[in-house]
Amino acid sequence: MHAEAAPAPDVAVDVVVRSPVLQRASTDQEDLMPHKRWNRLAVPAFAVSLGAVALALFTTSTIVVIAALVVALVLAGISIRQIRWREERGKGFAIAALMIAVIAAIVTAMVTAVVGFV
Numbered sequence: 001m002h003a004e005a006a007p008a009p010d011v012a013v014d015v016v017v018r019s020p021v022l023q024r025a026s027t028d029q030e031d032l033m034p035h036k037r038w039n040r041l042a043v044p045a046f047a048v049s050l051g052a053v054a055l056a057l058f059t060t061s062t063i064v065v066i067a068a069l070v071v072a073l074v075l076a077g078i079s080i081r082q083i084r085w086r087e088e089r090g091k092g093f094a095i096a097a098l099m100i101a102v103i104a105a106i107v108t109a110m111v112t113a114v115v116g117f118v
Contacts (some may be wrong), residue, residue, distance in 0.1 A: 036087060036088055036089045037086075037088050037089065038088060038089045038090050039079050039082055039083050039086070039088040039089065039090040039091075039094065041075050041076075041078055041079035041082065041094070042076075042079045042083065042089075042090030042091070042093040042094040042097070043090065043093050044075060045072055045075035045076040045079050045093070045094055045097035045098075045101075046076075046093045046094075046096055046097040046100075048068060048071050048072040048075060048097070049069075049072035049076065049096075049097040049098075049100040049101040049104065050100065051068060051072075052065060052068035052069045052071075052072050052100075052101065052104055053100065053104050055068055056104060056107070056108060060118050061118065062108070062112055062117045062118050063117070065104075065108055066108065069101055069104055069105045069108065072097060072100070072101040072104075073098070073101045073102070073105070075097070076094050076095075076097040076098035076101060077098065079093075079094040079097075080094045080095065080098065
């Protein structure tokens with residue numbers, strides 16, 4: 001025959017979880033990784049390289065385009081060097097600025113060779 005189980009007494013049970021994953025999620029820990037600063041020249045180098053491309057597309061002055069490309073190349077080169085030495089952020093912007101400026105300089109040189117200075 002079936003014996004009926006006696007109802008459990010109302011007892012509060014405290015459960016302590018000792019999992020490091022749950023403890024890490026529940027407590028507010030400090031961020032142990034140091035925050036890297038942004039390089040101050042990376043984003044302006046990117047903006048100048050895009051501006052040089054815009055100048056090349058919408059103006060007829062070859063000298064202005066070449067000057068903007070030189071500024072973009074110098075800023076990108078300096079920012080990449082600073083990022084390596086100082087371990088800063090912004091390497092993607094600096095490399096993109098350098099690539100855009102180099103490609104624009106090559107295209108400008110080819111167009112200048114064919115058409116001449118304008």
